[in-house]
Amino acid sequence: MSDSLELFALDGIPEVAPGDDLSEIMLHSAEHRSIQMGDIVVITQKIVSKAEGRLLSLRTVRPSEFAIQWAAQWDKDPRMVEVVLRESKRIVRMDHGIMICETKHGFVCANAGVDASNVSGEDVVCLLPEDPDASAMKISQALSKALGFTVPVVITDSFGRPWRKGIINIAIGAAQLAIFADYRGKVDTGGHELRVTVLAIADEIASAAELLSRKLDKRPVVIVRGYMWESAAGSAQELVMPPEQDMFR
Amino acid sequence: MSDSLELFALDGIPEVAPGDDLSEIMLHSAEHRSIQMGDIVVITQKIVSKAEGRLLSLRTVRPSEFAIQWAAQWDKDPRMVEVVLRESKRIVRMDHGIMICETKHGFVCANAGVDASNVSGEDVVCLLPEDPDASAMKISQALSKALGFTVPVVITDSFGRPWRKGIINIAIGAAQLAIFADYRGKVDTGGHELRVTVLAIADEIASAAELLSRKLDKRPVVIVRGYMWESAAGSAQELVMPPEQDMFR
Numbered sequence: 001m002s003d004s005l006e007l008f009a010l011d012g013i014p015e016v017a018p019g020d021d022l023s024e025i026m027l028h029s030a031e032h033r034s035i036q037m038g039d040i041v042v043i044t045q046k047i048v049s050k051a052e053g054r055l056l057s058l059r060t061v062r063p064s065e066f067a068i069q070w071a072a073q074w075d076k077d078p079r080m081v082e083v084v085l086r087e088s089k090r091i092v093r094m095d096h097g098i099m100i101c102e103t104k105h106g107f108v109c110a111n112a113g114v115d116a117s118n119v120s121g122e123d124v125v126c127l128l129p130e131d132p133d134a135s136a137m138k139i140s141q142a143l144s145k146a147l148g149f150t151v152p153v154v155i156t157d158s159f160g161r162p163w164r165k166g167i168i169n170i171a172i173g174a175a176q177l178a179i180f181a182d183y184r185g186k187v188d189t190g191g192h193e194l195r196v197t198v199l200a201i202a203d204e205i206a207s208a209a210e211l212l213s214r215k216l217d218k219r220p221v222v223i224v225r226g227y228m229w230e231s232a233a234g235s236a237q238e239l240v241m242p243p244e245q246d247m248f249r
Numbered sequence: 250m251s252d253s254l255e256l257f258a259l260d261g262i263p264e265v266a267p268g269d270d271l272s273e274i275m276l277h278s279a280e281h282r283s284i285q286m287g288d289i290v291v292i293t294q295k296i297v298s299k300a301e302g303r304l305l306s307l308r309t310v311r312p313s314e315f316a317i318q319w320a321a322q323w324d325k326d327p328r329m330v331e332v333v334l335r336e337s338k339r340i341v342r343m344d345h346g347i348m349i350c351e352t353k354h355g356f357v358c359a360n361a362g363v364d365a366s367n368v369s370g371e372d373v374v375c376l377l378p379e380d381p382d383a384s385a386m387k388i389s390q391a392l393s394k395a396l397g398f399t400v401p402v403v404i405t406d407s408f409g410r411p412w413r414k415g416i417i418n419i420a421i422g423a424a425q426l427a428i429f430a431d432y433r434g435k436v437d438t439g440g441h442e443l444r445v446t447v448l449a450i451a452d453e454i455a456s457a458a459e460l461l462s463r464k465l466d467k468r469p470v471v472i473v474r475g476y477m478w479e480s481a482a483g484s485a486q487e488l489v490m491p492p493e494q495d496m497f498r
Contacts, residue, residue, distance in 0.1 A: 004257035162497035166449025200415025208457030248411035
């Protein structure tokens, strides 16, 4: 059990371009305030996508008839609508110009995670990483090798959710830490068994880090220090609820 | 913008009983590591409910025919089912012995937040505070008066959610801080307007605190230090999404 947690942003992360090595950038940026054993590295999706070249010029996109029609109805860019459709496995809802999508990874979010903010270049949009768990593992392995100890990595994005206003940061990729804290079968201080107490700590870590990274600032990497994470392969895919088990859907 | 965040649990919080003054308990517990100006106090719902006497002996509950019937079908305690129904405004889903409810506050969660864990006494269950915002304000005002500066308070509970496995901590009550960080109309580093970027930071603060409080430990109060909160009346009721605006529902 941790006594206290410290979170701080890694300063000096430059604008990231396709092909950049994020672990190299982080190791360089961390010179003054280095990553220590036990730290978790939390990275926003945007720089991972940029480094992986998950950028798309809308000028190369030819929208389908369906995309053109719907875009016209809601005054949207039909090329953007087309990209969102291509990034989706399923449209959950489509109304008032908003598309709630299930991405190919199984995440449910607005516009399938396709985003034009914080991207340089006109008509360029940013897509989610193709395999955010693999992205996290790659960065984690590079950092772990360079530093000589295991460095868990969580990749985050901000999603809306039903019933509640506002977006919150959640985990879309993870490597080298247990993403759940599972208390099932354990007994509380009153002697009762804690039955449905599986905490999605990877999501909670993502939310905690967002308090420092914020949207308008160039603070895409946050270090979480002092959390007693459990060692595991780690995968944000485990957070995706199979529809047949989903009582909230 | 904060440079770093520190979170720590207030040690030495005793077992809370109906009628206890939580602000007094916290001020006493905080003697060695006091609450400072700028700190946010994050409190789990359970001790707030206990202090407010929101405990109910199931022995006093006479279940309705409907509760008896449904409980028998899923091997549940009909008295518990009855209490959950009474605490609900609406049943969102009811299957496999699980009840997803909209509480009278408008929160959607399992069992309307009624919980038997970490409660002493046989057949005693704990209900959510009647008005968690008022509970937060009362504690905030008492702490602020005693300490001579504003102490924002967030009251939390752990809820499940659609599409994702595991529960996460969210805010069910808040006082004296802005619960959203609203970036609408602001411009990102690439010159794009951030359109739908309203972050539910009260929920993110709740999740961050959970990383320290955890379920099995007597750590119901966590201090968040270093977050640049905005002053506001604050209310977790603002987090409840009106159904007609809810694109995720």
